[in-house]
Amino acid sequence: xxxxVNAFLLxxxxxxxxxxxxxxxLIATTMxxxxxxxxxxxxxxxxxxVDVAFTEASVGAxxxxxxxxxxxxxxxxxxxxxxxxxxxxxxxxxVTGAVLLWGVSGLPDVGDPTAPATTHVYKRYxxxxxxxxxxxxxxxxxxxxxxxxxxxxxxxxxxxAGLGIICLIGAGTGQQRRRRNGNDSGDDV
Amino acid sequence: xxxxxxxxxxxxxxxxxxxxxxxxxxxxxxxAVNTFGTKTVLLIAVYGYxxxxxxxxxxxxxxxxxxxxxxxxxxxxxxxxxxxxxWRERRERVEAGxxxxxx
Amino acid sequence: xxxxxxxxxxxVLMMLGFYIVMVSPNLVKKIMGxxxxxxxxxxxxxxxxxxxxxxxxxxTDTTMPYSxxxxxxxxxxxxxxxxxxxxxxxxxxxxxxSSFGSINEDELLDDEDTYRDFEDPLDPALEEPTDR
Amino acid sequence: xxxxxxxxxxxxxxxxxxxxxxxxxxxxxxxxxFTRLHAAGITDTLGAGLIMVGLILQSGLSQNSLKIGIMLxxxxxxxxxxxxxxxxxxxxxxxxxxxARGEKDAADKSSGDTKDGEGS
Numbered sequence: 001x002x003x004x005v006n007a008f009l010l011x012x013x014x015x016x017x018x019x020x021x022x023x024x025x026l027i028a029t030t031m032x033x034x035x036x037x038x039x040x041x042x043x044x045x046x047x048x049x050v051d052v053a054f055t056e057a058s059v060g061a062x063x064x065x066x067x068x069x070x071x072x073x074x075x076x077x078x079x080x081x082x083x084x085x086x087x088x089x090x091x092x093x094x095v096t097g098a099v100l101l102w103g104v105s106g107l108p109d110v111g112d113p114t115a116p117a118t119t120h121v122y123k124r125y126x127x128x129x130x131x132x133x134x135x136x137x138x139x140x141x142x143x144x145x146x147x148x149x150x151x152x153x154x155x156x157x158x159x160x161a162g163l164g165i166i167c168l169i170g171a172g173t174g175q176q177r178r179r180r181n182g183n184d185s186g187d188d189v
Numbered sequence: 190x191x192x193x194x195x196x197x198x199x200x201x202x203x204x205x206x207x208x209x210x211x212x213x214x215x216x217x218x219x220x221a222v223n224t225f226g227t228k229t230v231l232l233i234a235v236y237g238y239x240x241x242x243x244x245x246x247x248x249x250x251x252x253x254x255x256x257x258x259x260x261x262x263x264x265x266x267x268x269x270x271x272x273x274x275x276w277r278e279r280r281e282r283v284e285a286g287x288x289x290x291x292x
Numbered sequence: 293x294x295x296x297x298x299x300x301x302x303x304v305l306m307m308l309g310f311y312i313v314m315v316s317p318n319l320v321k322k323i324m325g326x327x328x329x330x331x332x333x334x335x336x337x338x339x340x341x342x343x344x345x346x347x348x349x350x351x352t353d354t355t356m357p358y359s360x361x362x363x364x365x366x367x368x369x370x371x372x373x374x375x376x377x378x379x380x381x382x383x384x385x386x387x388x389x390s391s392f393g394s395i396n397e398d399e400l401l402d403d404e405d406t407y408r409d410f411e412d413p414l415d416p417a418l419e420e421p422t423d424r
Numbered sequence: 425x426x427x428x429x430x431x432x433x434x435x436x437x438x439x440x441x442x443x444x445x446x447x448x449x450x451x452x453x454x455x456x457x458f459t460r461l462h463a464a465g466i467t468d469t470l471g472a473g474l475i476m477v478g479l480i481l482q483s484g485l486s487q488n489s490l491k492i493g494i495m496l497x498x499x500x501x502x503x504x505x506x507x508x509x510x511x512x513x514x515x516x517x518x519x520x521x522x523x524a525r526g527e528k529d530a531a532d533k534s535s536g537d538t539k540d541g542e543g544s
Contacts, residue, residue: 001192001239008199010301012206017308017328019210026320027266031218033324034259035209038229038252040331045233047298048348048359049338050245052367053233056334057248059375062255064327066262071320071382073266075389089314097307104299111344113357118343122360130351138349138361139368147365154369161376165383169390190437194475197441201448201467208451208460216457216514223506224451224464227499228444231475234492242347242354243483246491253495257502264509 002046009043030068037061051139191239198232219263226256298339305332317397319385323378330374337363337370433481440474447471456522457514461507468503472496 016036023029037060044053108115125138125146133141143151202225209221230252237243305328312325341363347354349361389395443466450463476496480489 001195005195005199005236007297008203010298012203014301014304014308015206015210017305020324020328021308021312025215026318027215028212028218029321029324031222031263032209033327034222035206035225036328037331038226040335041248041252042229042232043335044338045236045245045248047338047342048346049341049364049367050248050348050350052334052338052364052371054248054251055368055371056331057252057255059371060327060331061252062258063375064378065259067379067382068320068324069262069266071385074386075320075395086315089311092314093307093311096310097303100303100306101300104296104303107296107299107340109295110298110339111342111346113343115340117340117363118360121362125361126349126358136351138351138358139364142361142365143368150365150369154373157373158376161380164380168380168383168387190434194437194441194478197445201444204448204452214457214514216510216517217460219510220457220460220464221451223503223510224447224467227468227472227503230495230499231444231472234479234495235475238479238482240347242352243479243488244350244352245348246488246495250491250495250498253498253502257498257506260506261509264513 006043006046009039009046013039013043026072027069030065030072033068034061034065037064051137191235194235195232195239198228198235202228202232219260222263223256223260226252226259230256298342299336302332302336302339305335319388319395319397320382322397323381323385326381327374327378330370334367334370337367429481429484433478436474436481437478440471440476440478443467443474444471458511458521461511465503465507468499468507472499472503 013036016032016039020029020032020036023032037056041053041056041061044050044056112118125142129138129141129146130136133145135141205221205225205228209218209225212218230249233252234246234249237245309325309328309330309332312328313322316322316325341360343357343359345356346359347356349358349364351358385395388400392400394400447463447465447467450466451460454460454463473496476492476499480492480496483489483492
């Protein structure tokens with residue numbers, strides 16, 4: 001049953017992505033992107049990653065989609081023009097995909113309990129984090145305690161991104177500023 | 190028993206996805222996304238019971254909220270986006286009692 | 293759990309995202325493709341962490357094995373960083389639109405105005421000294 | 425007593441699944457947007473409601489049933505709101521309801537996506 005649900009959701013994901021590729025209307029594409037994130041979060045639940053599903057649902061399906069809608073509201077949601085130069089792109093994609101398939105064929109099966117990923121540090125975290133940290137959720141104890149510096153780095157990255165956004169579109173968009181200043185030169189800042 | 194519910198939900202998700210892809214109008218797509226979201230909420234709640242760890246209902250709760258916010262955000266887009274002008278015009282016309290039959 | 297099934301889907305999704313990034317002339321859709329690419333990489337990691345018949349890594353008195361929590365932690369960080377970069381990219385798109393009036397790459401590249409504000413460092417006209 | 429609860433939850437869960445599938449089929453088969461809204465309404469209220477009541481019966485008196493109860497309330501409030509907002513937006517967008525008389529030009533023709541290219 002686990003396998004069946006997983007496979008069905010993955011098939012729906014592939015169908016959604018193909019629809020995104022073929023769709024020319026940007027708002028419809030954004031809707032489908034919301035579905036993509038929801039589906040991906042459902043797949044994460046099936047693969048036992050509940051915390052990741054939580055984050056993906058709120059961040060991927062929520063914030064990303066709304067940010068894209070906001071961008072479309074500012075920049076206009078004109079129908080996308082027909083893409084040029086499809087053939088070279090298809091060749092690159094097929095070649096890269098083939099190489100990746102070849103590379104993946106050497107990995108252990110999904111769910112194999114003897115895979116290298118589950119034989120080293122995994123045991124330590126599962127067996128000792130409950131007594132060492134005292135939090136039942138292993139993901140939380142690893143995130144906040146064992147790998148706390150990673151999380152600190154993540155905060156630094158988000159801070160930098162926020163600074164970048166403020167530098168780019170700080171006090172309203174260019175159009176709003178132009179309207180406020182009454183000139184239409186376009187090259188403000 | 191939960192298997193029946195899971196299969197029913199998966200089938201409905203497939204149907205809703207088909208409607209979202211086919212369209213044809215934007216509102217059909219929004220409706221399909223909304224339905225799809227509700228089905229995902231249910232699927233995650235039921236899947237917890239199916240795998241005998243029903244502790245993860247919180248995620249379904251978050252989904253339910255996100256789904257509603259998403260739908261309202263999309264509709265808000267019509268009030269502020271590039272369609273805003275024609276949309277407001279039509280709203281005023283409809284509210285004035287004109288049903289828009291003459292165009 | 294079905295062999296390498298998940299990995300094949302990861303590659304299909306990843307290549308579709310890659311294709312969108314390469315082919316689509318619209319900048320917002322490019323970012324969407326980038327997001328799809330990124331999310332499929334997340335799926336690869338989560339698939340590695342899965343153990344057959346396992347359960348979510350939250351300690352209870354269950355007899356089932358716990359799935360590997362380490363990929364979950366890494367991807368948790370990656371998702372949040374991913375949305376930060378998406379927001380930055382979309383801010384760039386908004387800035388490009390306010391300066392050049394278009395988010396279509398073909399139009400931007402064809403438009404002479406795009407280059408108006410930028411001086412080509414190799415342009416011989418710039419060799420002449422200015423009063424400043 | 426346990427048996428009664430078990431049978432009740434069976435009935436609600438299977439009934440909910442039937443309604444969900446019916447709504448899904450309606451979403452595909454109905455001719456245009458406003459009729460599809462009815463189909464979606466069935467899955468959102470009756471289908472989701474019955475399934476969640478079944479889950480509450482399954483988990484008895486516990487924290488989980490409280491969470492599912494909150495979710496049920498939330499869906500009962502938000503889903504009609506979303507449907508209403510959607511229908512309102514569609515009406516203001518001069519999407520005409522399907523009628524027996526003018527079914528040819530009402531169904532799947534005006535507004536929505538095609539508006540992208542329109543001037544007015």
